[in-house]
Amino acid sequence: MSFGRLMFLVAVAAVYVFLLFPTAVVVLTSVNAAEYLSFPPTGLSLRWYGAFFSAGQFIDAFWFSIGLGLVASLLATLVGTPAAIFYVRFLRTWRGQFRFAVLSPLLLPEVLTAIALLFFFNQVFGGMQSLLPLVIGHVVITVPFVFLTVTSALYNMPASVEEAGRTLGAGPWRTFFWVTLPLIRSGVVTGGLLAFIMSFDNVNISLLLKAVGTTTLPIQLFDHLRYDFDPTAAAASAVSVALTMALLIVIDRIYGLRAVRF
Amino acid sequence: MSRLEIRKLTKLYGTHPAVQSFDLDVAEREFVSLLGPSGCGKTTTLRCVAGLEIPTSGRISLGDREVTRLPPEHRNVGMVFQNYALFPHMTVAENIGFGLKMRGVRGAEARRRVDAAIDMVHLGGLQDRHPRQLSGGQQQRVALARALMGEPALLLLDEPLANLDAKLRDEMRVFIRSIQQQIGISALYVTHDQAEAMTMSDRIVVMFGGSIQQIGSPRDIYYRPATREVANFVGQSNCIAGKVVARQDARVLVETAVGVVRCEGRADVALGATGQVMLRPETIRLARAGGELAGRVTQQHFLGNVIDTRVALADGTIISVQTIGEEAHGVGDDVSVVIDESRAWLMP
Amino acid sequence: MADAVTGNSTDHSVSLRRGLLAAPALLLVVLFIAAPYLSIVVMSVRSPSNLQVYGPGFTLQSYIRILGDRLYLGLLADTLIYAAVTAAVCLVLAYPTALHLARTRSRFRGLLYGALLSPLLTGVVIRCFGWIVLLASQGLVNDSLRAIGIGPVQFLYKPVGVIIAMVHVFLPFMVLPIINAIESIDPRLEEAASTLGASRMAVFRHVILPLSMPGVQSGVTLVFVLAASAYVIPMLLGGGRVQTMATVVVQQLLGGFLWPFGAALALVLSLAVVLVLVVFALATGRAMRRLS
Numbered sequence: 001m002s003f004g005r006l007m008f009l010v011a012v013a014a015v016y017v018f019l020l021f022p023t024a025v026v027v028l029t030s031v032n033a034a035e036y037l038s039f040p041p042t043g044l045s046l047r048w049y050g051a052f053f054s055a056g057q058f059i060d061a062f063w064f065s066i067g068l069g070l071v072a073s074l075l076a077t078l079v080g081t082p083a084a085i086f087y088v089r090f091l092r093t094w095r096g097q098f099r100f101a102v103l104s105p106l107l108l109p110e111v112l113t114a115i116a117l118l119f120f121f122n123q124v125f126g127g128m129q130s131l132l133p134l135v136i137g138h139v140v141i142t143v144p145f146v147f148l149t150v151t152s153a154l155y156n157m158p159a160s161v162e163e164a165g166r167t168l169g170a171g172p173w174r175t176f177f178w179v180t181l182p183l184i185r186s187g188v189v190t191g192g193l194l195a196f197i198m199s200f201d202n203v204n205i206s207l208l209l210k211a212v213g214t215t216t217l218p219i220q221l222f223d224h225l226r227y228d229f230d231p232t233a234a235a236a237s238a239v240s241v242a243l244t245m246a247l248l249i250v251i252d253r254i255y256g257l258r259a260v261r262f
Numbered sequence: 263m264s265r266l267e268i269r270k271l272t273k274l275y276g277t278h279p280a281v282q283s284f285d286l287d288v289a290e291r292e293f294v295s296l297l298g299p300s301g302c303g304k305t306t307t308l309r310c311v312a313g314l315e316i317p318t319s320g321r322i323s324l325g326d327r328e329v330t331r332l333p334p335e336h337r338n339v340g341m342v343f344q345n346y347a348l349f350p351h352m353t354v355a356e357n358i359g360f361g362l363k364m365r366g367v368r369g370a371e372a373r374r375r376v377d378a379a380i381d382m383v384h385l386g387g388l389q390d391r392h393p394r395q396l397s398g399g400q401q402q403r404v405a406l407a408r409a410l411m412g413e414p415a416l417l418l419l420d421e422p423l424a425n426l427d428a429k430l431r432d433e434m435r436v437f438i439r440s441i442q443q444q445i446g447i448s449a450l451y452v453t454h455d456q457a458e459a460m461t462m463s464d465r466i467v468v469m470f471g472g473s474i475q476q477i478g479s480p481r482d483i484y485y486r487p488a489t490r491e492v493a494n495f496v497g498q499s500n501c502i503a504g505k506v507v508a509r510q511d512a513r514v515l516v517e518t519a520v521g522v523v524r525c526e527g528r529a530d531v532a533l534g535a536t537g538q539v540m541l542r543p544e545t546i547r548l549a550r551a552g553g554e555l556a557g558r559v560t561q562q563h564f565l566g567n568v569i570d571t572r573v574a575l576a577d578g579t580i581i582s583v584q585t586i587g588e589e590a591h592g593v594g595d596d597v598s599v600v601i602d603e604s605r606a607w608l609m610p
Numbered sequence: 611m612a613d614a615v616t617g618n619s620t621d622h623s624v625s626l627r628r629g630l631l632a633a634p635a636l637l638l639v640v641l642f643i644a645a646p647y648l649s650i651v652v653m654s655v656r657s658p659s660n661l662q663v664y665g666p667g668f669t670l671q672s673y674i675r676i677l678g679d680r681l682y683l684g685l686l687a688d689t690l691i692y693a694a695v696t697a698a699v700c701l702v703l704a705y706p707t708a709l710h711l712a713r714t715r716s717r718f719r720g721l722l723y724g725a726l727l728s729p730l731l732t733g734v735v736i737r738c739f740g741w742i743v744l745l746a747s748q749g750l751v752n753d754s755l756r757a758i759g760i761g762p763v764q765f766l767y768k769p770v771g772v773i774i775a776m777v778h779v780f781l782p783f784m785v786l787p788i789i790n791a792i793e794s795i796d797p798r799l800e801e802a803a804s805t806l807g808a809s810r811m812a813v814f815r816h817v818i819l820p821l822s823m824p825g826v827q828s829g830v831t832l833v834f835v836l837a838a839s840a841y842v843i844p845m846l847l848g849g850g851r852v853q854t855m856a857t858v859v860v861q862q863l864l865g866g867f868l869w870p871f872g873a874a875l876a877l878v879l880s881l882a883v884v885l886v887l888v889v890f891a892l893a894t895g896r897a898m899r900r901l902s
Binding site: 004008009011012015016018019020021022023024025026029040078079080082083085086087090091098101102104105108109110111112113115116117118119120122123136137139140143147197200201203204207208218221222225226233234237240241244245248 | 628629630631632634635636638639642643645646647649650653663703704706707710722724725726728729731732733734735736737738739740741742743744750778781782811835836838839840841842845846849850856859860863864869872873876880
């Protein structure tokens with residue numbers, strides 16, 4: 001291998017380290033025995049996890065984020081899946097415009113979308129008393145993910161399979177249930193999981209739209225990091241990362257199973 | 263009563279006419295092919311019969327039922343798609359049994375019928391495989407069994423052999439035809455391959471540009487094509503222009519630039535009408551010089567089982583002659599061109 | 611009733627039923643994206659008030675105030691500069707990574723893709739947390755610098771720390787478009803070039819680099835927009851001492867009831883970003899045209 005090629009590979013490897021190291025630092029900090037944030041850790045201890053599980057605000061925020069994520073991802077799936085079916089199977093004109101419209105929350109800066117929704121809900125609902133603005137905000141920014149994964153799954157499934165179902169006696173609804181849905185199931189579920197993760201990690205929307213008295217885990221961490229540098233936050237972060245990683249493995253498993261089945 | 267009746271079927275996409283005023287009757291147990299190049303409207307016609315497209319105008323009847331605007335699931339036609347369209351998430355047995363499931367046939371009765379279908383197409387032992395574990399030919403047979411499972415009134419096939427290699431295609435042609443005759447079902451078959459249409463069909467419908475050019479038996483299409491395009495689509499042809507000068511029983515005498523030719527013609531052809539005499543290369547024989555039609559051999563190609571000889575006639579027209587086995591005359595020889603009058607045909 | 615699976619249907623009730631599939635998504639966009647963004651514009655021309663989010667009547671005073679005050683213009687300039695630097699550094703780091711991933715045939719390809727994308731799923735707060743630990747005065751980075759003789763460098767609460775974190779968070783968004791662009795280059799072009807005598811370096815310079823420019827353009831645009839509108843990263847790494855347009859805007863909205871002013875700031879930022887991108891597109895457009 002030439003020297004140039006070696007340098008190239010070293011540079012690329014360094015970039016990957018740059019990308020992954022900070023998250024690893026957080027996880028390692030969470031098992032640090034020391035009182036303060038330091039890296040490398042001076043000793044190993046799980047005390048901060050203990051602190052996290054007994055810290056009311058963190059635990060409350062954690063469960064709130066889970067609940068919010070579940071609701072948002074479910075709604076996003078219900079909205080995004082039929083939109084994807086419409087786009088791939090039925091829409092013939094204005095396709096680019098439709099796609100752009102549905103994906104627009106991804107293309108617009110999130111902080112601007114949060115601000116826009118803040119103004120809108122204030123003028124329409126008169127303030128952030130309920131959880132509705134927050135839920136709507138999360139649904140708005142997660143629908144594009146479901147749309148992308150379901151359209152991808154539909155493109156991999158030729159229309160002739162649905163036509164075959166029709167000629168064999170299945171009407172439009174039965175064809176959807178017995179033929180289309182099983183074949184796009186991996187796309188729908190992956191979209192839903194991505195939506196959950198994006199909702200769980202979200203800061204901008206949650207910050208501006210949260211109702212008084214509620215908070216999400218990222219917001220809790222955000223507040224914490226601005227004023228305290230408590231390793232409890234590291235444990236909270238590590239739990240969040242573990243959850244995300246577990247969901248990623250589930251996504252991978254789904255694709256893995258699908259690859260085996262067909 | 264015919265199994266399938268199509269009257270004045272027209273399908274427009276925007277202003278583009280994919281199918282124009284298409285008329286066809288398919289009888290009981292008849293195998294009819296729609297033959298033509300891609301874009302000629304044959305697949306669109308088939309899809310209208312299946313209910314996957316709605317015609318712009320016209321009428322389609324299955325038996326005594328008018329089905330023109332009826333959705334596919336109510337028509338009871340069996341369809342085999344070009345890429346088989348097998349359900350990838352179902353086993354072979356589940357694929358074949360899908361039509362039964364949709365009609366509410368379950369349990370032991372369904373199993374029995376599915377097993378019978380699997381035996382009919384020689385796929386025993388493969389019930390629990392998934393489509394991607396099967397070869398192309400096996401998938402084809404699953405698609406066929408699945409389409410026939412519901413005992414449909416009509417079988418529709420959309421270029422089902424297009425994705426198979428040549429040898430498999432030959433086997434499957436025979437197989438599909440024999441199943442069709444065994445069951446006694448009427449079939450409408452779409453293809454661009456003239457050999458396929460010829461070997462399998464009772465009648466062929468030749469289509470170009472959305473319109474029917476000719477309907478007839480394979481022999482009719484081959485030896486009595488309606489136009490030059492039809493003639494050239496189903497095989498090689500030599501065309502010599504001429505004018506009708508006399509009628510003799512069933513034959514016509516045509517005066518051409520290279521001599522007078524006797525050939526078959528339509529009963530309604532008038533004296534003085536102009537046309538083209540169509541000669542298939544294999545119906546021409548070369549003899550020693552001195553006969554009525556004179557020519558000189560300009561090229562000769564050995565194609566294996568056939569020898570292709572190019573002969574220049576008196577006015578410079580080049581015709582193609584094909585002989586099986588050996589050809590006595592070589593390049594540069596003066597020859598007489600001897601045609602088989604019963605297989606020479608006057609086209610308008 | 612006509613109901614074709616595909617193709618035209620002259621039956622309006624079928625089209626209506628199909629349209630219902632798309633209705634929720636379209637409703638969501640119109641009601642919760644289009645209308646709210648419009649309300650930012652409306653809000654920006656409302657009169658500010660001390661007692662509530664806005665007062666009666668409409669005025670352009672917010673805009674006048676912003677465009678006339680060197681403080682805010684400087685803030686805008688800072689924001690755009692940080693974003694530009696972030697995009698530039700991202701490009702330098704992303705290009706080799708993209709080149710490698712697009713062309714590698716190693717069996718670890720999937721794993722590398724995962725490594726590239728997984729930070730996106732980790733959450734920006736946690737990633738910033740990691741940088742706070744690393745860039746602190748007693749952090750790993752300063753320890754390493756001390757070991758080679760460089761005195762402690764102040765990263766936190768300074769623009770440099772914010773930029774480092776922004777580069778980290780937005781790097782995948784630069785890598786992905788470039789990978790796409792490189793992957794869509796027909797490998798036979800590279801083969802043709804080498805049969806004509808080009809070395810690997812020359813193939814890169816004359817074939818890959820020019821043809822990957824659309825991807826570079828996309829990536830730079832994307833990262834620039836993301837960096838210019840970033841809020842969480844400057845807040846955490848800047849600790850309140852590094853101000854960007856986004857942090858000031860949110861301050862106006864949450865800290866005080868200065869919504870009209872905040873809205874005007876947000877719009878000025880958006881317009882400035884669009885302007886910069888238009889100039890960028892025009893400048894690189896000429897280079898693009900030489901390719902086609």
